[in-house]
Structures are given as structure tokens and as C-alpha cells.
Amino acid sequence: MQRLVHEFNILLRYFAFWLIICFIDRAVFIASFSEKIGEDGFMDVLEIYWHGLSLDFSVAAYICAIPFLFYFLSYFIPKMRWGLKPLHVYTMLVLILFFLTMFINVNIYREWGDKISKRAVDAVLEDAMGALASAESTPIFIPIMGIILGVGLSYWLYTTLFKNLRYRNFHKPTAVVLLFVLIAGLLFTFIRGGYGRAPLNPSRAYFSSEAFYNHAAVNTQYALLKEYFSSNRRNHSPYLYFEPEERKEILKPVFTQAQDSSLQILTNTRPNIVLLVLESFTADLVESLGGEKGVSPNLEKIMQQGVFFQHIYATSDRSDKGIIGIFSAFPGQGPESIIKYIDKHENLPGMGQELDSLGYRSAFYHGGQSEFYNMKSYMLAHGVEEVIDNHNFNPLEERSSWGVYDHVVFNRMLKDIQKEKQPFFYSxxxxxxxxxxxxxxxxxFGDKSNADKFRSTAYYTDSVIMDFLEQAKKTAWYKNTLFVLVADHGHRLPSEKFDITHPNRFHIPMVFFGEVIKPAYRGLKVEKIGNQNDLLATLFKQLGIPAYRYRWSRDLLDPQTPSIAFYNSKNSFGIIQQDQEISYDQVGNSINYMKNKDYPKSKTDSLLNIAKAYYQEVYQDFMNY
Known part of the structure; x- marks a missing residue:
């Protein structure tokens, strides 16, 4: 019996070691965002650890499973008795992966508001240099030192725990089988999280209305591994709320609009179109949208002279979804992104296709690599005749880590348009x-902080756009050109006031500009709440083009169009109306943000049902494509 206890103690120590590493992971995460912890700091942290414990136990059990299996097989297969060296190598490799994930996760959460996910890993694998460029906005020295110190000190702890320990101290098969049953039962229990009908999942750790507390409680490695080993989301929806007919009925009022009541703001229906998609240009950069003063003075002038949509929200949180939202009017799909799948995105209708059929010449310009997020394949599959990107510029041109500077790209587009036959569609x-x-x-605004750098690059973008427009005014095609400016998504900077669940994080500018707009409508401020995917139907109505293929796009210049917007990220989604704004957490199955707490519960529930039906139907479309 004493030998059995001794052997059990060895395995228990190894399990406890990995449990400590899980605790360290959470401590690093909490320390990195300590400003998010409330007044009851210590008690809040204890609660975070308590609610995340079951996931920590599961991760430790998963890691122990392989050594455990070899441990027992070695009793019956002498050739497998390799000593402790394989365990040392296995432990070191897992530690490296653990700490690498740990510190990457901190940077991703700071930038995206979501923890590390399969989507983030896939983005790194697709474009490692691009991911490295993003990481340059945070001090790289700290995570590198953290990984080195973390792995080194953890391995020292491991060797200390196993110093002078001997194992395989008994040889009777009955004792080995007894120990196997005992350990296997414990590991299975921890991995599954108990013996209830529902297996363990990240929602077990959710306990608070504060999103950060829930994110901190969820074990980073557990959530990442679950994504990789869960069902393929191409064919399995995370939004399961209503039957098809029921959700269609719920959504019917949202897409009700008259056929001929839209304002006609253009002087003709065949203008040239120049669409400018502004990277990360959040409303916090625009004074007229409640943002900071002086960051985008030229955009303010453009808004005063054009048609300014004041309440526009990005469909989601990243560029890959913003591009699809703008060019195909297809909303964000939460944990998925349709542009990743060429076989799916080729079946989407697109703005370029419709304009191509009307004789518009088209081209798409981007200073980076257009292959990133399959932008190139998407554009070429949707009526865009030419894609100009990083590869089309002289290697000596001015570049950042992502690619060619914006002013160089604008100058190239201006030069190419001069040779173009009208009408054209350039983006x-x-x-x-x-x-x-x-x-x-x-x-x-200086470069002492990322917020100041962000303000400065936004100011640069703003000035480059105005330079482009001033040059365009000197051309023959300018008077018959509609310029459309819209952001791809919002950003946490410069204010860092809003996390990924807050609607203000998704608030973006959108404006129509140009002499092709009737004088009576120049300076018009559109109060209606809408999404960037509503741009397409709004534009097509002005051009007299049917938009029936774009079921998720609504004409914002039609007075009958309901004032409503939607937004989502990987694990949450939200809905915005004039009197109420709600964000819903799918993992925790709970509301994690509500603007108006005095709003009648029945109306709040009804609004939430609209959001649920909306994203269930959107994801069904994603699976059908």
C-alpha cells in the first residue's frame, strides 16, 4: 500500500505542477490588465480563480494524459522503459508552447479584445510578417523575456519537484491495474469536468456581468484547444435559437422599407465611384462623432460638404469582415470569416459584379499584400478587373512594415484614373x-504611446485623403464622381474606454462626397442608425440598381427604413436602437452590456431576440454559400 501511495504521489506532483502553470498564466493575464479589476480587487481575483478552476484541472489532466499512458505501458513493455528523459523533453516542449501562447494572448487581447483563438493562429500562419508588424505596436522585449524567464523558472520548479524521486516501485500486475484505474478515473473526471449530462466548456467559468472577469476565468489553453478540436464551424452554427420560419418572422420588421420613398441625392445615376476604405478609422478620431478634436480636420470639412451618416456601425471587429461587409453587404459571422473560404466567398454577390455589368471599369488598390485574408481572390472574383498592391510598386518606394505608404498608393491611383474611361469604379x-x-x-501627436501614434497615423491618413481630393479637383472626371468614405472597423484606441462588447467600439464614419451630389443635399446629416453593410443598398438605390440579392443591406436614405444596427465579435453580438443598446455573450449566455437599464424588460428581450434571429440567419447563409 505504501508503494502505491508513493507512485500516486509522483503522478499527483506532476498534475499539481501543471495546475501551478495554469495559475501563472491567469496571473500574467490579470496583471497585464490590472486596470480592469474593480475596487474589491483581491476578492475579485479570488473569484476569477475559483470559477476558472475546473478548466485549469481539465488542462492539467489533458497534459498529464500522455505521460500517464506511457508510464503504465512501460510496466508491461520493457522496451518502453526509457527513464525520465522523454518526460523532461515533453515537459520542456509543452512549457514553451504554454508560455508562448500565454504572452501572445496578452498582446492579442490588448489589440482585439478577444483572447487567442484559432482565427488568430490561422492569421499568423497565413502572414507571419504581417502578424509581426502588428506586434511591433507593443514592446516586444517584455514578452520575449517573459517567455524565457517563465520557461526557465518553471522547468527549475519541475526538476525540483522530481529531484531524487524513484518510480516503478512495484511489479505486481494487480497493483499496476489498480493504480491505472484510479488515475485514469481522476484524469477522465477532470477532463470532462464531472459526470453531468453536459460536458465541460468555457461557459463553466463565466460568472460576472463584467466581460473581462469572464475572459480571465477561462483557461487560455483550454479555449484554444477546444476551438481546434470542436466541430467544423463551416457546417455547424454557434447560433441556435429559433426555427427558420420563426426567425424570419422576427426579422421581418427590421427589413421593411418602401420601394420609392428614398431621397435622390445625385444629379445622375451613372457617376464615377471612388470608394475609400479607411483602416481602423474609429468614431473616436472624429469630433463630429463625439471623438477627439483635431485628429481628422479634413474629414470634418468633407462631412460638412457631403452627406454625412452619423450613426454607422461596423459589422464586426476586423478588416476581413469589414471588407465583406462593405463590398458584399454581408454581416460578420462571429467566430468565422467567409472571405477565408474561396469556395464560399465566390458565391457571394458583390458590388463590383453589379457595376461591371453596367460597364464600369474597376480596380482595387492596397499598399499591403492583397493575398492577406484572400482580398485579391475576392476582388477578382467579384468584377474587379485589376488589383494593385505592394507587388506593383517600385521596391524603393517609401514603405512601412505592412507595405507601401498610403500617399504613394493614392498618387498611383490618381495617375491611373487619368487614363481611365468613364464611368469607373475605383476603390x-x-x-x-x-x-x-x-x-x-x-x-x-508624438510617439510616446500607442494612442499618440494612432492619432498621428490617423492624422496622416486624413491629410493624404485631402491631398488626393485637391488633386482630383483639377481633373475632368472630378465633377461626375461620387466619393464614398467608410471605415473597415473601429478600434480600442485612442481612448481605450470601450471593450469589445461596447457598441462605441464599432462606431465608424461614413460619408458621400462630391459635386455629383445635388447642392440641396450637401451638408445633409443622416440621423438613421445603420451598418456599413447598408452602404451597398443605399448607393445602389441612387444608381437605380436593384439590390434584392443583398438581403442584409438597407437603404439608409429611405425614411421608412428602421433605425437599427448590429455588431459582433468572436463570442458576442450586439444590437443598437435609439432607446436601447445590448450586447450578448454567447459563451456565458447572458447580457454583458446594456445601455438603458430602465428600459422595459419585455422590450429588451424582444430586441435581443431580433439580434439572436439576425445572427442565426446570417450564419445559416454562411453555411449555405
Whole structure:
């Protein structure tokens, strides 16, 4: 019996070691965002640890499972008795992966508001240099030192725990089988999280209305591994709320609008179109949208002279979803992104296709790599005749870590348009207002913090756009051109006031500009709440183009269009109306943000049902494509 206890003690120590590593992971995460912990700091942290304990136990059990299996097989297969060296190597490799994930997760959460996920890993694997460029916006020295120190000190702890320990101290098969049953039962229990009908999942750790507390409680490695080993989301929806007919009925009022009541703001239905997609240009950069003063003075002038949509929200939180939201009017799909799947995104309808059928010449410009997020394949599959990107510029041109500077790209587009036959549809996706917010010619607001760098690159983008418009005014095509400016998504900077669940994080500018707009409508401020995917139907109505293929896009210049917007990220989604704004956490199955707590519960529940039906139907479309 004493030998059995001794052997059990060895395995218990190894399990406890990995449990400590899980605790360290959470401590690093909490320390990195300590400003998010409330007044009851110590008690809040204890509660976070308590609610995350079952996931920690599960991760420790998963890691112990492989050594445990070899441990017992070695009793019956002498050739497998390799000593402790394989365990040392296995432990070191897992530690490296653990700490690498730990510190990458901190940077991702700071930038995205979500913890590390399969989507983030896939993005790194697709474009390692691009991911490295994003990481440059945070001090790289700290995570590197953290990984080295963490792995080194943890391995020292491991060797200390196992110093002078001997194992395989008995040889009777009955004792080995007894120990196997005992350990296997414990590991299975910890991995599954008990013996209830529902297996363990990240929602077990959710306990608070504060999103950060829940995110801190969820074990980082557990959530990441679950994504990799869960069902393929191409064919399995995370939104399961209503039957098809029921959700269609719920959504019917949202998409009710008259056929002929839209304002006609253009002087003709066949203008040239120049669409400028502004990287990360959040409303916090625009004074007229409640943002900071002086960051985008030229955009303010453009808004005063154009048609300014004041309450526009990005469909989601990243560029890959913003591009699809703008060009195909397809909302964000939460944990998935349709542009990743060429076989799916080719079946989407697209703005470029419709304009191509009307004789518009088209091109898409981007200073970075257009292959990133399959932007190139998407554009070429949707009527865009030419994609100009990083590869089309002289290697000596001015560049940042992401690619060619925006002013160089604007100049190239201006030069190419001069040779173009009208009407044309040219689009440009800016680059420099992206991490690491690099400028070669000085920072308007300094470079002491990422927020100041972000303001400076936004100011640069703003000035480049005005330079482009001033040059365009000298051309023959300018008077018959509609310029459309819209952001791809919001950003945590410069204020860092709003996390990924807050609607203000998704608030973005959108404006129509140009002499092709009737004088009576120049300076018009559109109060209606909408999404960037409503741009397409709004534009097509002005051009007299049917938009029936774009079921998720609504004409914002039609007075009958309901004032409502939606937004989502990987694990949450939200809905915005004039009197109420709600964000819902899918993992915790709970509301994690509510603007108006005095709003009638029945109306809040009804609004939430609209959001649930909306994203269930959107994801069904994603699976059908």
C-alpha cells in the first residue's frame, strides 16, 4: 500500500505542477490588465480563480494524459522503459508552447479584445510578417523575456519537484491495474469536468456581468484547444435559437422599407465611384462623432460638404469582415470569416459584379499584400478587373512594415484614373493607420504611446485623403464622381474606454462626397442608425440598381427604413436602437452590456431576440454559400 501511495504521489506532483502553470498564466493575464479589476480587487481575483478552476484541472489532466499512458505501458513493455528523459523533453516542449501562447494572448487581447483563438493562429500562419508588424505596436522585449524567464523558472520548479524521486516501485500486475484505474478515473473526471449530462466548456467559468472577469476565468489553453478540436464551424452554427420560419418572422420588421420613398441625392445615376476604405478609422478620431478634436480636420470639412451618416456601425471587429461587409453587404459571422473560404466567398454577390455589368471599369488598390485574408481572390472574383498592391510598386518606394505608404498608393491611383474611361469604379483600402502605426516623417501627436501614434497615423491618413481630393479637383472626371468614405472597423484606441462588447467600439464614419451630389443635399446629416453593410443598398438605390440579392443591406436614405444596427465579435453580438443598446455573450449566455437599464424588460428581450434571429440567419447563409 505504501508503494502505491508513493507512485500516486509522483503522478499527483506532476498534475499539481501543471495546475501551478495554469495559475501563472491567469496571473500574467490579470496583471497585464490590472486596470480592469474593480475596487474589491483581491476578492475579485479570488473569484476569477475559483470559477476558472475546473478548466485549469481539465488542462492539467489533458497534459498529464500522455505521460500517464506511457508510464503504465512501460510496466508491461520493457522496451518502453526509457527513464525520465522523454518526460523532461515533453515537459520542456509543452512549457514553451504554454508560455508562448500565454504572452501572445496578452498582446492579442490588448489589440482585439478577444483572447487567442484559432482565427488568430490561422492569421499568423497565413502572414507571419504581417502578424509581426502588428506586434511591433507593443514592446516586444517584455514578452520575449517573459517567455524565457517563465520557461526557465518553471522547468527549475519541475526538476525540483522530481529531484531524487524513484518510480516503478512495484511489479505486481494487480497493483499496476489498480493504480491505472484510479488515475485514469481522476484524469477522465477532470477532463470532462464531472459526470453531468453536459460536458465541460468555457461557459463553466463565466460568472460576472463584467466581460473581462469572464475572459480571465477561462483557461487560455483550454479555449484554444477546444476551438481546434470542436466541430467544423463551416457546417455547424454557434447560433441556435429559433426555427427558420420563426426567425424570419422576427426579422421581418427590421427589413421593411418602401420601394420609392428614398431621397435622390445625385444629379445622375451613372457617376464615377471612388470608394475609400479607411483602416481602423474609429468614431473616436472624429469630433463630429463625439471623438477627439483635431485628429481628422479634413474629414470634418468633407462631412460638412457631403452627406454625412452619423450613426454607422461596423459589422464586426476586423478588416476581413469589414471588407465583406462593405463590398458584399454581408454581416460578420462571429467566430468565422467567409472571405477565408474561396469556395464560399465566390458565391457571394458583390458590388463590383453589379457595376461591371453596367460597364464600369474597376480596380482595387492596397499598399499591403492583397493575398492577406484572400482580398485579391475576392476582388477578382467579384468584377474587379485589376488589383494593385505592394507587388506593383517600385521596391524603393517609401514603405512601412505592412507595405507601401498610403500617399504613394493614392498618387498611383490618381495617375491611373487619368487614363481611365468613364464611368469607373475605383476603390482603395488604406494601410498606415494599422499597428504598429509607423510614420517616417514625424508624428503629429508624438510617439510616446500607442494612442499618440494612432492619432498621428490617423492624422496622416486624413491629410493624404485631402491631398488626393485637391488633386482630383483639377481633373475632368472630378465633377461626375461620387466619393464614398467608410471605415473597415473601429478600434480600442485612442481612448481605450470601450471593450469589445461596447457598441462605441464599432462606431465608424461614413460619408458621400462630391459635386455629383445635388447642392440641396450637401451638408445633409443622416440621423438613421445603420451598418456599413447598408452602404451597398443605399448607393445602389441612387444608381437605380436593384439590390434584392443583398438581403442584409438597407437603404439608409429611405425614411421608412428602421433605425437599427448590429455588431459582433468572436463570442458576442450586439444590437443598437435609439432607446436601447445590448450586447450578448454567447459563451456565458447572458447580457454583458446594456445601455438603458430602465428600459422595459419585455422590450429588451424582444430586441435581443431580433439580434439572436439576425445572427442565426446570417450564419445559416454562411453555411449555405
Amino acid at each position: 482603395l483600402f488604406t494601410l498606415n493607420n494599422h499597428e504598429p502605426f509607423t510614420l517616417n516623417n514625424g508624428y503629429k
